[in-house]
Amino acid sequence: MNMSDFKSLPLSVREDVKNTLKAYNECNIRFYNDEYHVSTGIMLCSKYPDDYRIIGDVHKDDIYTPDEQIVNYIETFYDYPREYKGKRDYDMLRYMATQSGKSRVRLVDGTAALVI
Secondary structure (H helix, E strand, O other): OOHHHHHOOOHHHHHHHHHHOOOOOEEEEEEEOOEEEEEOOOOOOOOOOOOOEEEEEEEHHHHOOHHHHHHHHHHHHOOOOOOOOOOOOHHHHHHHHHOOOOOEEEEEOOEEEEEO
């Protein structure tokens, strides 16, 4: 799916795609029963609604930069992805895990830092 098609989707669908891609590499957008549906897998059905359409697949590289992907990974899983090259502060990750998703991270010179 190209970015102009993505930007033409309703805002709620775009936000759903962005939230899904924080934890997954790829997601699918389908339209059926007068609604958009974002998922990470494809299900085969014996019968589809009359208005069923495949809108497209979106990859995390289409939406997020490599640095944003690292931040998303840390904020989602409270761990560091393999490609992270900065200092690994596991005390920060343990603190983040106790904050129930309220903590935010940013990269400063390639190292993850907690945003206060």
